[in-house]
Amino acid sequence: MPGPVFFYFALVALATAVTAAWFAFRPTERTLGLVRPLCAATTYSALAATFAGLVNGLFGLAHSASAGGPDPSWTRIVPAFAETPIPLIVGFAVVSVSWLLVAVGLRRQA
Numbered sequence: 001m002p003g004p005v006f007f008y009f010a011l012v013a014l015a016t017a018v019t020a021a022w023f024a025f026r027p028t029e030r031t032l033g034l035v036r037p038l039c040a041a042t043t044y045s046a047l048a049a050t051f052a053g054l055v056n057g058l059f060g061l062a063h064s065a066s067a068g069g070p071d072p073s074w075t076r077i078v079p080a081f082a083e084t085p086i087p088l089i090v091g092f093a094v095v096s097v098s099w100l101l102v103a104v105g106l107r108r109q110a
Contacts, residue, residue, distance in 0.1 A: 005052040009045040009087050013094040016042045020098035020105075027105035035102055039095045046091025053084040 016038040023031040057080040 003052060003056065005045075005049045006087060009042075009049040009091065012038070012045045013042050013091060016098050017094055017101075020101040023105040024101040024108070025105075027109040032102065032105070035098060039098055042091050042095050042098075046087045049087035049091075050084055053087070054081070057081045057084060 016035070019031060019034050019038055023035055060080060061077060
């Protein structure tokens with residue numbers, strides 16, 4: 001289950017996408033002024049969620065190694081870190097789609 005940092009990231013990314021879509025349909029300077037900081041917030045929250053996933057994976061790896069359990073192997077390490085870059089991928093995709101929607105809104109505004 002994702003942690004609270006990921007839910008914050010998802011909320012910020014959703015707000016960015018909705019605001020960009022709103023700008024595409026009703027372009028105003030005020031909405032464009034909101035899209036810029038929301039895209040930055042999406043990028044930084046994606047970085048925070050990625051690093052939180054990395055820390056959680058390292059903590060789990062260290063905990064399993066120190067608990068006297070089986071020695072951690074690649075079959076346990078790789079899946080633990082496979083989900084780590086997902087917030088970055090989704091975040092950058094949301095930002096790129098948002099700026100494409102802004103481009104549509106700017107075209108409509110002109």
